[in-house]
Structures are given as C-alpha cells and as structure tokens.
Amino acid sequence: MEKKYILALDQGTTSSRAIIFDHDGNIVSTSQKEFTQIYPKPGWVEHDPMEIWGTQSGVAREVLERAGISPFEIAAIGITNQRETTVVWDKNTGKPIYNAIVWQCRRTANICDELKARGLEEYIRENTGLVVDAYFSGTKVKWILDNVEGAREKAEKGELLFGNIDTWLIWNLTRGKVHVTDYSNASRTMLFNIKELKWDEKILSELDIPAAMLPEVKPSSYVYGHTDQATFGGAMIPIAGAAGDQQAALFGQGCFLPGMAKNTYGTGCFMLMNTGEKMVPSKNGLLTTLAWGVDGKVEYALEGSIFIAGAVVQWLRDELKIIRDAEDTEYMATKVKDNNGVYLVPAFVGLGAPYWDMYARGTIVGLTRGAKAEHIIRAALESIAYQTRDVLEAMQEDSGIALQTLKVDGGAVANNFLMQFQADILGVEVDRPKVIETTALGAAFLAGLAVGFWKDKKEIAAKWSVDRTFKPQMDEADKEKLYKGWKRAVERALKWEQE
Ligand SMILES: Nc1ncnc2c1ncn2[C@@H]1O[C@H](COP(=O)(O)OP(=O)(O)O)[C@@H](O)[C@H]1O
Numbered sequence: 240m241e242k243k244y245i246l247a248l249d250q251g252t253t254s255s256r257a258i259i260f261d262h263d264g265n266i267v268s269t270s271q272k273e274f275t276q277i278y279p280k281p282g283w284v285e286h287d288p289m290e291i292w293g294t295q296s297g298v299a300r301e302v303l304e305r306a307g308i309s310p311f312e313i314a315a316i317g318i319t320n321q322r323e324t325t326v327v328w329d330k331n332t333g334k335p336i337y338n339a340i341v342w343q344c345r346r347t348a349n350i351c352d353e354l355k356a357r358g359l360e361e362y363i364r365e366n367t368g369l370v371v372d373a374y375f376s377g378t379k380v381k382w383i384l385d386n387v388e389g390a391r392e393k394a395e396k397g398e399l400l401f402g403n404i405d406t407w408l409i410w411n412l413t414r415g416k417v418h419v420t421d422y423s424n425a426s427r428t429m430l431f432n433i434k435e436l437k438w439d440e441k442i443l444s445e446l447d448i449p450a451a452m453l454p455e456v457k458p459s460s461y462v463y464g465h466t467d468q469a470t471f472g473g474a475m476i477p478i479a480g481a482a483g484d485q486q487a488a489l490f491g492q493g494c495f496l497p498g499m500a501k502n503t504y505g506t507g508c509f510m511l512m513n514t515g516e517k518m519v520p521s522k523n524g525l526l527t528t529l530a531w532g533v534d535g536k537v538e539y540a541l542e543g544s545i546f547i548a549g550a551v552v553q554w555l556r557d558e559l560k561i562i563r564d565a566e567d568t569e570y571m572a573t574k575v576k577d578n579n580g581v582y583l584v585p586a587f588v589g590l591g592a593p594y595w596d597m598y599a600r601g602t603i604v605g606l607t608r609g610a611k612a613e614h615i616i617r618a619a620l621e622s623i624a625y626q627t628r629d630v631l632e633a634m635q636e637d638s639g640i641a642l643q644t645l646k647v648d649g650g651a652v653a654n655n656f657l658m659q660f661q662a663d664i665l666g667v668e669v670d671r672p673k674v675i676e677t678t679a680l681g682a683a684f685l686a687g688l689a690v691g692f693w694k695d696k697k698e699i700a701a702k703w704s705v706d707r708t709f710k711p712q713m714d715e716a717d718k719e720k721l722y723k724g725w726k727r728a729v730e731r732a733l734k735w736e737q738e
C-alpha cells in the first residue's frame with residue numbers, strides 16, 4: 240500500500256491525541272481523549288501510566304478507523320509528549336511501580352532545597368542548563384526510589400527502568416523491545432549533561448540514581464524501532480521521531496534559525512527561542528535546553544516555562560464553575576471594559592520562569608465591591624499574557640534579540656481576546672498559524688524526515704502559513720500601568736507556602 244500519511248501521537252498533560260497528517264502537512268483526522276488528573280495532596284499531581292498508554296493507543300487506533308485509513312498507509316509514527324513527567328516500571332513485568340509523577344508536582348521541593356544547600360546549583364545550571372526545581376525528572380526518580388518499598392534494591396539489581404512519557408510510549412508500542420529517549424526529552428531530566436551529551440555521573444551519584452535505569456539517548460528524527468504487530472492489526476510501523484512537546488512545537492512552527500521563537504498556550508505556556516548550535520546561558524531566569532538532534536547535530540534553545548496558562552481556564556470551569564466551556568471566556572472577558580483593578584496570579588504549583596519560586600501560591604488581588612465574575616475571568620486570561628511578557632523580557636535580555644513577531648500555537652490561541660491582549664501587552668505582533676496543532680505537526684515532521692517522507696527542513700518550512708496577525712493597539716502608558724499592577728500582584732504571591 241502507498242505510504243501517504245504520518246501519524247503523530249501527542250501525549251499532553253490533560254489529554255492524549257492522535258493526528259494524521261498528509262504530505263502537505265494538513266490535518267486529515269484527529270482523535271482525542273482526556274484522562275484522569277490525580278491530586279493526592281495539595282501541590283501533588285499524578286497520572287496513571289496505564290491510563291496514559293490506554294488512552295494514547297486507543298486514540299491512535301480510533302483516528303485511523305475514523306479516517307478510513309489503513310495502518311499500512313502510515314509511513315511513520317512521530318511521538319511528542321508532556322515533558323519531565325516521570326514513570327518507573329519493572330523491566331520484567333512492564334508494570335509501573337508507582338503513578339507517573341507529573342511535571343507540575345511539587346513533592347520534591349525539599350530534595351531541591353537539599354541540593355541547593357549542598358552547593359550544587361551552579362554545577363547543575365552549567366551542565367544541564369536548568370535551575371534546581373521540582374519541575375524536572377531527577378528528583379522525582381529519587382523520590383520514587385526512596386519511597387516505594389523495595390524500589391531501590393530492585394533498581395540497583397537492574398530490574399527497574401525510568402522513562403519520560405516518550406520512553407514509556409515507545410516501550411509499549413514496541414512491546415518492551417526498545418528503551419530510548421531523544422535529546423530534547425533527556426535535557427529535561429536534570430540528569431543529562433547538555434554540553435557533553437551524556438548522562439551526568441556526578442548528578443546521578445548525588446541523587447543516588449543507578450545509571451542502568453536510564454534510557455539510551457538518540458536523535459529526535461530517527462527510527463527507534465517498529466510497532467508490535469498486535470497494536471495496529473499486523474502493521475509494523477516505524478517509530479521515527481520523538482521530541483518533547485515544546486521542542487516539537489518549535490520545529491512545527493518552522494523555527495529553524497537562531498533568533499526564531501514561538502509561544503505555546505496549552506496547560507502551561509512555553510516560549511522557546513532557537514539559539515542554533517550555540518548554548519546560551521541565561522542570566523534572567525530562563526532555561527537552556529536541547530531543541531533537537533537532527534541532521535547529525537544537536538541544536539539548543541532558550542526557554543521560558545510558565546506552569547499555569549490554559550489550566551487557569553480549566554480551574555474557572557471545574558473548580559469555580561463560573562464558565563461552562565473554555566471558549567466562553569472570550570465572550571465573558573469582553574462583557575467588561577477592563578479588569579476593574581483585579582489581578583489573578585495563577586501560582587497554583589508555584590511559579591516557573593523567571594521567578595522560580597516553588598513556594599509561591601495563587602492569589603487574586605484588587606477586589607472591590609464592584610468586582611464581578613467577568614472581571615475574574617478577564618484577569619485569568621490576562622494573567623497568561625502578563626506571564627508571557629515576563630518571559631519575553633527575559634528572553635530579549637538573554638539573547639540580545641528584540642522580537643518583531645511572536646509565533647503562537649496551542650489550544651488557548653483560539654481565544655481572540657487573549658491574542659489581542661497579548662499583542663497589546665507585549666507591543667509585538669502575534670502570528671497565529673493556520674495549523675495550531677503545531678506540536679503534533681512538529682512530531683510528524685521529525686518522523687517524516689527520518690523515513691524520507693519529506694526531503695529536508697526547507698521543504699517543511701515552506702508549509703507554514705499565517706491565519707491571523709494580531710497587531711498591538713494599546714496606548715503605551717496604559718500598557719505600562721497595567722503591567723506594573725501585575726508585577727505588584729506577583730509580589731503578593733511569592734513565598735506564600737513558606738510563610
Ligand atoms: N477558547 C479558549 N480560551 C482560553 N483557553 C482555552 C480555549 N480553548 C482551550 N483553552 C485552554 O487550552 C488548554 C488546552 O490546550 P492544549 O494545547 O490542548 O493543551 P495540552 O496539550 O497542555 O493538554 C486547556 O487548558 C484549555 O483550558
């Protein structure tokens with residue numbers, strides 16, 4: 240059968256998605272399923288790895304059936320995933336020994352404090368590009384080994400494996416034959432030396448993590464293995480691309496040259512700027528990270544990670560219950576003429592870039608008797624745009640590049656109010672592309688390149704096109720007044736948990 244399509248598996252924080260792309264990079268069919276978020280204690284977040292595999296393999300089969308496409312028509316599978324989320328499983332049974340500890344989970348804040356007290360911050364920053372924070376996988380692996388009965392002995396005997404979600408999916412797709420990750424995912428573990436491109440022995444020893452648990456690190460565009468015959472009715476499809484979702488989005492947006500940047504508005508919000516083969520250290524609270532390994536070399540990126548973006552909208556819907564659907568926020572926010580002095584800082588799991596405060600917590604300030612639900616909804620959307628400005632300022636400082644336009648993608652960019660407010664508060668044009676599923680598209684591109692479905696990056700870059708450009712319209716003085724209010728609100732949220 241002619242291989243006409245690429246199947247992208249996009250395993251996100253709140254849902255598993257499967258998307259089929261054709262040769263023009265157009266979406267042919269999509270299937271999506273939300274899965275359970277587990278909050279065992281305040282600040283703790285877990286997922287069930289079996290539910291992740293179940294929903295992900297389920298949507299992969301469903302998308303093919305729905306589109307009437309045979310698995311034998313799929314040239315390759317590309318994987319992209321929520322990053323940092325940590326799974327440890329038994330090599331022999333293939334069963335996880337604990338729930339996946341999600342990137343947002345704060346349970347290892349004290350392990351991070353210990354690392355800082357032992358003076359390791361500088362070493363970690365220099366060699367992994369990361370700040371010491373509970374966000375990354377390293378301390379999560381240590382927590383599982385320290386807290387699950389018998390885990391450490393088993394790990395030392397070589398009976399346990401660690402993986403992020405890419406690794407977990409590839410292991411299951413190949414029925415336990417392949418234990419790998421790619422450079423972009425490895426760079427989020429806080430265990431990988433991004434200068435030497437190998438697992439860092441010093442950090443492994445400081446965290447007491449046996450090297451035998453770790454996956455082999457491969458390029459992001461590479462045939463890792465083939466799907467087991469049972470999963471797709473006998474088809475052995477090459478698994479030919481893998482990248483963390485934010486790096487995949489950078490690739491899908493065609494940001495192939497140094498200085499090109501994108502911002503993805505999903506559960507969190509992540510701005511990445513390509514810095515090419517140069518590792519740019521941050522002085523302003525950003526991360527230095529591996530963008531991908533493609534064409535026989537690795538390239539780097541600067542990243543501003545915002546933990547809560549679209550998730551604040553889910554909170555309005557699921558906890559406050561003041562909206563029914565995420566898309567209602569656009570209409571509700573425009574029912575009022577401004578924020579009426581209300582600011583919401585969604586530090587539900589601490590604050591990421593550029594503050595890096597594991598102990599910050601959410602707050603709403605500026606309430607008066609006239610504050611309505613609409614003001615809170617508006618403040619929630621505005622908080623996404625303010626956090627993006629915090630990160631953009633740091634990015635411009637670190638890179639020495641003043642951005643003229645920002646490419647955006649992710650679920651929340653459907654919100655026109657948010658996009659206009661974003662352009663206004665940044666004073667920069669915001670470009671929303673026709674395909675906003677850029678994460679999945681990036682994974683498809685990486686896989687397609689590895690099997691020759693697409694020739695090179697030039698062919699891919701030509702497929703990007705803009706849907707709408709939002710131009711800044713706000714008066715300069717209004718813009719700065721609003722942003723100043725945000726900075727004051729953030730002050731109130733910092734270090735709350737410790738006090
Ligand atoms: N119209 C909208 N306005 C604001 N937020 C939205 C809108 N549509 C979706 N979202 C938010 O976007 C997020 C979903 O985006 P998605 O890219 O699928 O995220 P993820 O990959 O992190 O699961 C959700 O948090 C949701 O609340």
Ligand SMILES: O=P(O)(O)OC[C@H](O)CO
Pocket residue numbers: 250251252253320321322323342483484485505506507508
């Ligand atoms: O699931 P998303 O799209 O919010 O992405 C999560 C990030 O990869 C976390 O680092």
